[in-house]
Amino acid sequence: MTNKEKILRVAYKMIYRNGYEQTSVDEIISKAKISKSNFYYHFKSKESLGIAVLDLRIERYVNEVINETLMNNKLTPLRRLESFYNKVVKFHKENECKYGCPFGNLASELSSKNHKFRKRLAAFFEQWREKIELCLKHGIEKKEFSDKFNPKLFSEIILAHLEGAILISKTYKQINPLEKGSKEIIKLLKAA
Amino acid sequence: MTNKEKILRVAYKMIYRNGYEQTSVDEIISKAKISKSNFYYHFKSKESLGIAVLDLRIERYVNEVINETLMNNKLTPLRRLESFYNKVVKFHKENECKYGCPFGNLASELSSKNHKFRKRLAAFFEQWREKIELCLKHGIEKKEFSDKFNPKLFSEIILAHLEGAILISKTYKQINPLEKGSKEIIKLLKAA
DNA sequence: TGAATAGTACGTACTAGTTAGTCCTAATTA
DNA sequence: TAATTAGGACTAACTAGTACGTACTATTCA
CATH class of the missing domain: 1.10.357.10 (Tetracycline Repressor, domain 2)
Incomplete structure (x- = not known):
């Protein structure tokens, strides 16, 4: 699984359970075990990730x-x-x-x-x-x-x-x- | 109207429109034009205000x-x-x-x-x-x-x-x- | 070579909640 | 009547933590 897929999977689960606003980028990268810079390499913002999810x-x-x-x-x-x-x-x-x-x-x-x-x-x-x-x-x-x-x-x-x-x-x-x-x-x- | 009533009125409107988590105590006191300490004089926490509302x-x-x-x-x-x-x-x-x-x-x-x-x-x-x-x-x-x-x-x-x-x-x-x-x-x- | 990755330190803004103390009124007491 | 006391309503300034996003350097790997 690519890092991008990992982000999408982890983010979906967190957004589903806790809501969009209550899901932080920091927590997503921590759970997906990737770096913050890698997150912003794949998604230009939290919103664009949310839309992708x-x-x-x-x-x-x-x-x-x-x-x-x-x-x-x-x-x-x-x-x-x-x-x-x-x-x-x-x-x-x-x-x-x-x-x-x-x-x-x-x-x-x-x-x-x-x-x-x-x-x-x-x-x-x-x-x-x-x-x-x-x-x-x-x-x-x-x-x-x-x-x-x-x-x-x-x-x-x-x-x-x-x-x-x-x-x-x-x-x-x-x-x-x-x-x-x-x-x-x-x-x-x-x-x- | 007492300050307590003001808090309840302002907070209800904000919680209704933006949700509970997205409503901050800071914004409530600013809109109700009261001090933060006065807020905590009337309500022991944000949660207790939410329940009261x-x-x-x-x-x-x-x-x-x-x-x-x-x-x-x-x-x-x-x-x-x-x-x-x-x-x-x-x-x-x-x-x-x-x-x-x-x-x-x-x-x-x-x-x-x-x-x-x-x-x-x-x-x-x-x-x-x-x-x-x-x-x-x-x-x-x-x-x-x-x-x-x-x-x-x-x-x-x-x-x-x-x-x-x-x-x-x-x-x-x-x-x-x-x-x-x-x-x-x-x-x-x-x-x- | 260039895309993908890590790490880390920041900046700015915002968060809930605490502290220590003031002001005023009303009841109590000498 | 005048001094004292109690307590409700209130405030400014603060703490400690979190948020998103950026900057920059340095790797890894196809």
Whole structure:
């Protein structure tokens, strides 16, 4: 692994757990066991590292989570949504619900004061929502989901509920709000 | 207004807009035009101020927002829920959706690293959810809402959706996710 | 040769919290 | 009534530590 990759990996973990502002360059270089000059050789500032970390994690999340579940054409739309929720629930269970959503956390911390972060997060949320919408549309066509739901409006609700449920599960330190809530939403979608 | 009240007012605004960690005692005393020693005369630490601010805002939110709408027995349950959403939407419109939910922000920032904050926020969310649940129960009894909804499960969904929608509205800098989403949820509840 | 690395010392700004003491009012006491 | 005492509200100046970023020299390695 190159030093640059090390920085990105260590920084992601620290930013995810402690937030962007609370993560210091000094701590990153200490954990990554590299020199400060090497850090500034690879990144011109702390902000540019933060953006690089975010871009990388968005790319990986889209490829490894969203596309693998919501866009998996080996599954029916209902199973796609279920496998997506299962993956999310599994992740937060493994973390004991402690750290929340990596993207929601950054959105909460930085949206109001850093335009670059906000723009990227907004574009990512929109991309995510569109893929939920597509899954809903296909599910309605295949009559797995009730046609009384407007796919666009309900994809917004699903995404908002997911972010909120992860936040509340983190606050309660219990998976229930996320796990039961997502099951109830699927039940609702199926109901005629 | 006493200096103590000034500190609480100034600190609330700064913490709400910039987060707890990004709000410095130095900046608080400068904006409140008081000395640092006076600050430490009234509060034994920055944390104890933060807790005092949170307790105060929870108390006011319960009395002035939640009880005035969700528990307002001059309104039918449906109107209670509508007036609650209207109040929330109005608040975020006035702030151009910039700052998010005062409680959600703190939950996101502090739940994982400060037990005192987390405990208070969890208790508050639970109290809030219970009042939504009560409103749903009454609405189902009065046949304003469909009886196919489990009040407890759906109150969890409503609260989670609200927090998530506020966060996404902040990220988009658009009221749509919050405003359209809440209208859609009400429509859903009414549907037979 | 030139990209990548280490080390270290800085500079400037900011951080939470402490110290030792002043000012003023109100109650107590001789 | 006049002196004394107690204590709440307040202040300026300070400490010790952390932050991001820069400067500069000196290696390592492809």
